[in-house]
Amino acid sequence: MLSADGPAIVGIGEELTRDAGGRSGLELQAGAVRAAVADAGLSLADVDAVYALPPYSDAHSMFALTLAEHLGVRGSAAVTVDAGGTVSPITMLLQAALAIRHGAHGTAVCVFGEAARTGRRHTGTGWTLGAAMGTEEFEEPFGAVGFVVPYALLASRYLHEYGATRSAFAAVAMSARQHAALHPLALMRDRPMTAHDYDDAPMVSDPLCLLDCSVIADGAGAVVVCAADQARDLVHPPVTLAGIGTSVTHKNVNQLPPLSALGMREAADKAYRGSGLTAGDIDVALVHDAFTVSTLLTVEGLGLCGAGEGADYAREGGLDLGGPCPVNPHGGLLSQGHLGGILHLTEAVVQLRGTAGPRQVPGARVAAVAGNGAVFGTCGVLLLSGADR
Amino acid sequence: MSGTAPQRMAGKPVPEPSVTSRPFWEGCAAGELRLPRCRACDGVHFYPRSACPACGGTDLDWVRSAGTGTVYATTVVHRSFWGDAWADDVPYNVAMIELDEGVRMVSAVVGVPADQVHIGMRVGVTFVPRGDTHLPFFERR
Numbered sequence: 290m291l292s293a294d295g296p297a298i299v300g301i302g303e304e305l306t307r308d309a310g311g312r313s314g315l316e317l318q319a320g321a322v323r324a325a326v327a328d329a330g331l332s333l334a335d336v337d338a339v340y341a342l343p344p345y346s347d348a349h350s351m352f353a354l355t356l357a358e359h360l361g362v363r364g365s366a367a368v369t370v371d372a373g374g375t376v377s378p379i380t381m382l383l384q385a386a387l388a389i390r391h392g393a394h395g396t397a398v399c400v401f402g403e404a405a406r407t408g409r410r411h412t413g414t415g416w417t418l419g420a421a422m423g424t425e426e427f428e429e430p431f432g433a434v435g436f437v438v439p440y441a442l443l444a445s446r447y448l449h450e451y452g453a454t455r456s457a458f459a460a461v462a463m464s465a466r467q468h469a470a471l472h473p474l475a476l477m478r479d480r481p482m483t484a485h486d487y488d489d490a491p492m493v494s495d496p497l498c499l500l501d502c503s504v505i506a507d508g509a510g511a512v513v514v515c516a517a518d519q520a521r522d523l524v525h526p527p528v529t530l531a532g533i534g535t536s537v538t539h540k541n542v543n544q545l546p547p548l549s550a551l552g553m554r555e556a557a558d559k560a561y562r563g564s565g566l567t568a569g570d571i572d573v574a575l576v577h578d579a580f581t582v583s584t585l586l587t588v589e590g591l592g593l594c595g596a597g598e599g600a601d602y603a604r605e606g607g608l609d610l611g612g613p614c615p616v617n618p619h620g621g622l623l624s625q626g627h628l629g630g631i632l633h634l635t636e637a638v639v640q641l642r643g644t645a646g647p648r649q650v651p652g653a654r655v656a657a658v659a660g661n662g663a664v665f666g667t668c669g670v671l672l673l674s675g676a677d678r
Numbered sequence: 679m680s681g682t683a684p685q686r687m688a689g690k691p692v693p694e695p696s697v698t699s700r701p702f703w704e705g706c707a708a709g710e711l712r713l714p715r716c717r718a719c720d721g722v723h724f725y726p727r728s729a730c731p732a733c734g735g736t737d738l739d740w741v742r743s744a745g746t747g748t749v750y751a752t753t754v755v756h757r758s759f760w761g762d763a764w765a766d767d768v769p770y771n772v773a774m775i776e777l778d779e780g781v782r783m784v785s786a787v788v789g790v791p792a793d794q795v796h797i798g799m800r801v802g803v804t805f806v807p808r809g810d811t812h813l814p815f816f817e818r819r
Contacts, residue, residue: 417760426699427725428784429691430813433772435759442751442774442784449751449797494772495754495793543725543784545751545774 296386297520297527298673300329300513301635305474305626307406309507314344314403315352319359321509322398329513330524336513337364337395338388340381342371342629344403345418346410356400365394373662375577375622375630376535376669377401378510382634383533383671385514396519401631402509427543436579437502439542439664441494444582448496450548450597455496457600458581459487462500462623464608465578469620471610471648476504477624501581506626510635526676528641531566531655534559539666552668553590553661560657560670561592568592571614571672572653573640575633577660578621584608587659588616591670610648618648630660634671641675690763692809699726701740706812711743711803713779724781745803746819747777754792771795775816788815 302324309317318341326333339362343352353367366388372380381399388394410417433439447453466482469475482500490498520527536552536559539545561567568591576587585599593614594602602608608616619625619636626632637656639645658671695703702725705712713722718735722743729736751774758764771792776782787795788804801816 425691426693426695430693430808431772431785431815432755432764432767432770433784434691434764437757437759438753438755438772441753441755442772445751445753445797492754492756492769494756495769497753541725543774543782545782 294517295530296389296514296516297529298382298512298638299515299520299523299525299527300325300327300331301638302326302328302511303474303508303632303635304402304510305476305506305508305628305632307476307507309404309407311407312404313408314347314509315356315359317402317404317507317509318356318400318511321402321511322356322360322400325398325400325511325513328524329515331396331513333360333362335396336360336362336398338366338368338385338397340368340370340385340397340399342377342381342401343369344405344408345629346403346405346408366397372535372669373667374579375633375660376662376667377629378631378634379533379658379660379669379671380535382512382514382530386530389514389516396513396515398511398513400509400511401629403628404507405627406505406507408507428541433542437494437497440580440582441497442542443545443664444496444501444580446545446548447582447585451600453597453600457585457603458496458501459484460603461578461581461584461608462487464603465617465621465623468610468618468648469624471646472619472625475620475625476506477620497580497582503579503622503627504624506628508626508628510628510631512634512638525642528638528676529674530671531674532560532564532672533670534561534563535667535669537667540663541666542664544666545664548586549596551586551590551665553587553659553665553670554592556668556670557591557659560672564672566655566672570655571657572655573618573637573650574614574616574657574659575619575637576616576621576657577630577633578617578623579627581623583661584616584621586665587661590668591657591659610650615650618645618650630658633658633660637673641673643675690808692811698728702726703811705740705742706805706814709805711745711814712740713743713777713781714738715741722779722781724777724783743777743779743803747775747801747816749787749795749797749799749801750774750776750782752787752795752797769793773816775801783814786815787818789817
């Protein structure tokens with residue numbers, strides 16, 4: 290399905306800020322698309338398809354079509370994708386690559402962004418949604434409101450099933466924060482974190498404290514995907530899609546299965562089977578980390594360590610730059626800023642280009658991007674391969 | 679459509695039953711925890727929906743749950759999210775309860791301090807009125 294001579298990522302655009310100055314999610318996404326197209330050495334006239342996830346805080350019908358019109362794109366397809374959380378960027382890329390491969394359209398952009406920090410409905414605490422989740426009737430009356438509470442329930446299972454302690458969460462949070470210091474756009478770049486800071490942080494939804502939770506951000510990210518024969522002639526060495534695997538198990542937290550039945554391992558196994566790669570081939574991993582427990586479950590699902598071993602793996606520096614497979618060298622959702630995982634995808638491309646500067650993983654050739662949506666109800670693993678440098 | 683009342687942010691949310699879920703909430707008002715049962719495979723499930731998630735069967739009826747179970751997951755919530763409806767309750771408990779019939783539901787354990795709730799605790803249902811409805815919470819057994 291995917292191969293070294295298949296469609297490739299040839300351009301990226303990133304913007305991340307605490308305050309987008311009143312610009313809408315639509316405008317932020319348009320900006321990231323323009324940046325990505327320019328990065329590829331192309332123009333908007335070369336874009337034939339737009340794949341976009343609508344801003345969560347601002348429910349929007351036919352969003353990708355609206356974005357295409359906003360950009361002045363006239364082409365073949367405008368597809369709104371809402372696969373779930375950080376699986377959406379992975380799914381956009383898969384759909385675009387398949388369509389290019391089968392001749393359904395030419396060069397495509399995949400984009401997400403929003404003014405989640407400044408543009409959301411203000412109802413006090415938490416990142417609000419513009420659309421229903423379908424969980425309202427059987428969760429909200431009992432106080433299961435927002436996104437932290439469901440993840441806290443999952444985190445309580447993690448500590449219980451694996452006999453782990455919150456020190457594992459602290460190790461994840463501190464690793465992400467150290468990495469963020471090396472990324473010029475990271476919102477927490479100048480905010481170092483010690484174990485003492487972690488222990489002193491206010492509890493939000495036990496066992497998750499403030500520093501277990503990701504940083505809400507304004508911004509957007511986009512990638513340009515084109516056919517292999519065009520990709521070779523562009524500005525940057527192409528980054529090819531080596532393998533993709535996805536899984537679906539549930540949606541609502543009230544359907545949460547035991548940790549052993551979460552779908553991340555299944556998604557990873559599919560990606561490995563399709564690509565001929567293994568966990569040992571991954572040089573750098575960009576994993577969903579809306580909450581610290583997600584990082585542990587995802588590195589376990591990828592097979593970077595065994596099930597339940599993520600706690601020791603994190604405490605022993607397994608996530609850190611300098612380790613065998615650095616995880617989230619850009620700081621992740623936890624310390625760079627939460628833009629739905631699209632910046633995990635762009636960071637993977639930067640790492641495979643070898644242009645990540647002080648946070649560069651030396652010699653990175655294979656990157657894994659792993660996401661989930663709806664408290665691991667859907668999972669996705671994307672394996673990307675860089676060109677010889 | 680089911681959900682919670684649109685004015686939910688003004689007070690604590692209350693369920694807005696659908697045709698499919700109404701027997702569940704009527705059961706709560708009558709002091710019964712009812713679970714949808716599939717006549718084809720004899721399995722129970724939760725939450726109520728139009729077909730059995732195990733076998734796809736659409737011939738469903740209701741059975742009365744014993745109302746007893748075990749805490750499967752638990753959290754102590756320290757903030758009132760998406761408004762101030764829970765501001766007077768923090769810190770409060772939210773828990774997943776695994777009923778003895780094998781299904782899990784999101785609820786909370788009441789009557790004990792939130793931080794005393796632990797995974798594995800035995801609990802039984804108790805119905806707490808809110809607005810025009812009764813909500814199935816749980817107490818330590």
